[in-house]
Amino acid sequence: MSAAATQPAVQTSKRGTAVNWQSSEMLALRKKRYAADRRLQAYGMLAIFFALGFLVVLIGTLTFTGYRAFTQSMVTIDIDFSSAEINRENPMESNWRTIFRKAVIDDVGELSRSEERDYFSMFTSSAPFLIRDQIIADPSILDGRASFTVPMSDPIDQLAKGLVDTDLPENQRRVNDKQIELFNKLEAKGAISQPFNWGLFFNSDSRFPELAGLAGAISGSFWLLLVCFLISFPVGIAAAIYLEEFAPKNRFTDLIEININNLAAVPSVVFGLLGLAVFLGWFGLPRSAPLVGGMVLALMTLPTLIIVTRASLKSVPSSIKEAALGVGASKHETILHHILPLSMPTIMTGTIIGLAQALGETAPLLLIGMNAFITSPPSGVLEASTALPTQIYIWADSPERGFVARTSAAILVLLGFLVLMNSIAIFLRQRFERRW
Template sequence: MPIEAVSGPEAINWQSDAMKSLRKRRYAADRRLQVYGMIAIAFALGFLATLIGTLSFTGYKAFTQTVATVEIDLTTAEIDPANLMGANWRAIVRGALESQVGDLPPADERKYFEMFTSSGQFLVRDAVIADPSRLGRASTFVIPMADPVDQLAKGEISRDVPEEQRRVNDVQIKLYDELVSKNVLSRPFNWGLFFNSDSRFPELAGVAGAVSGSFWLLLVCLVISLPTGIAAAIYLEEFAPKNKFTDLIEININNLAAVPSVVFGLLGLAVFLGWFGLPRSAPLVGGLVLSLMTLPTIIIVTRAALQSVPSSIREAALGVGASKHEAIFHHILPLSMPTIMTGTIIGLAQALGETAPLLLIGMNAFITSPPDGLFAASTALPTQIYIWSDSPERGFVARTSAAILILLGFLVVMNAIAIFLRQRFERRW
């Protein structure tokens, strides 16, 4: 017996062919919507995989470095233990390197020494200063090869290309093959990428200074933006009167969250450097600029977290005699802190990847050592990537991609911490 329903002047037969066709079209529309969603997700994952794959394919070679392992006998070298800095380390290192291939004509000898990093003498000197016991014996030292030879070892330079079109000439290729046959060369993991600071030479360049600078930046940003943002949000949400002035403040806070980051860089350039006279390229200035960027996000997240706490908790606290500030700081704020911390970490992760404001305050300078404080000249990971991407040496291409992967790793870790905090401490009402 057909099911009928009266809707209007006529009865509708829900089992009629017309209604079956209508339901079929609706179900088909639902399936199409699901398919469109899956296609969109597939496209997003495809682009992400393409990005990560491209960076990995370009940057994985930067995680290894071609080096020469040579033995240097320091027992016969003319070195004054009381004046290690004044020793002729250049002659000592060159003598050890030349012993690997024997006597060479002057022209070939010059080409041979060009195969090794020009800072090899300083690396040996610093190793001896760090361990003076090497003076009384023959020691093994690791000397990085120059970037062209490193590119040759990694297959980036083809031997089939005419000599005038490649950076490694035929003599150097012959000497390279001889060193390989004697097991002098190897390609270990490039720890210098993580523990060295910036350098003009790709084989010596690393991100240690940039990571240290980013740490100081985020520390300043956290110390300033977190308490200031929470205090502003508590006042606006709990104490501020509802009038046109507070409405204007709320609108401006929401608008500041969408302002391009370059505007904050211009503000920092004009105020912190121009008016206050703070040092250029200092992590303190960068942290202040990033704090201005992060504050609106923290204020908005904190207000949403405070609003999510049920009003019954506030009323219960007030009902047992607690003052308003006691109800806020003893009950409401602790319950909303997981959401606040999650939003803060996400805001800091966004600040970590900002480049434009840091460029405007001069944090793209060439800095060869990590900063030792808030006022020391420094760079950061995003600006270090920008500097390397603009370098003409081929070795910086792989290092640029490797630095991007390191930055993405930090961002993934920070977002993972935010997700963990939200799932671990979030209260559901």
């Protein structure tokens, strides 16, 4: 240890107080101060890793539980129609349930009555009707043997994906021993396949997980966003132009601005209450309709859109405006021909981001009844429908095991749409936005 370190840290003499920075006390103090510095840095790292780790776990869990719903176990069955009792004039009238049962029972041989019931419940309960619809679409199938591929019911689907623990006692799982035996028999025959689950995108909602799909929800969300866009885009831009370029500075315009800023922070569920009381209660518009949902979402998106548009109008250099006014354009012409086109990329970016937020919004849609059970996609804005987030809510509440995977898959689809919209927004920004 050097001589300086052994001397006392603070020496008082006649000339004043001198601090010996090399003393061991001061060394310890410095060490402590640097340690505090490093600690702060570590806390920061920790906070960021916590947040990002959560994100990774979130996406990872959803992918892990959801990816299985992108395939569906199907079974291929042969049916010989030459011997079946079918009303050939009008296939709709035949007893399809019996025809189907006869056809599948031929494959496995003798079964007792309760075993038969177990066997039939391995197929989706609307399998006879799926076959019927194929035949009505193409009656020539009726002439001979034909094979059909129909979904298996939810418990068997779980079994095929290896999610049923066969070591458990029989009464603790949803698939009994006989069904496992029959399943293995079918599998040995090569009748079981696991193709990509197109039904997830092209079917509408159903009580049975193996048949439930997102077609209704996706088209409902499409109509919602269309209504939302058609209202909020023109109104938002018009309001922003007025407030930025025309409005006189007085108490009334101040009031408007305070209102817009506050509306941006009002909870979404309150907008739902507004939609329920005003649009449904006072105006008598139909429940569960995308029109009402779109109007509510438009009111929610408006403040964001106005704020973004004003910022981008403000960023256009005043020289452009002055030049246009200088050559004799009117104020309206200046804005419409020069300022608005120049700020359009930013406005479009903001609009897409606003619509992406609206797409994920759930609470207001629940209050206006868009969580109804609807089995066909809406064909217009006045028909009852669901939306992607409300469909997720419905499925998350359903007790069947298969809906857990479906819910995660639906969330992945929703996140996919959000990623797509945001990438378009980022692309627009990078490609067209001007920096002045």
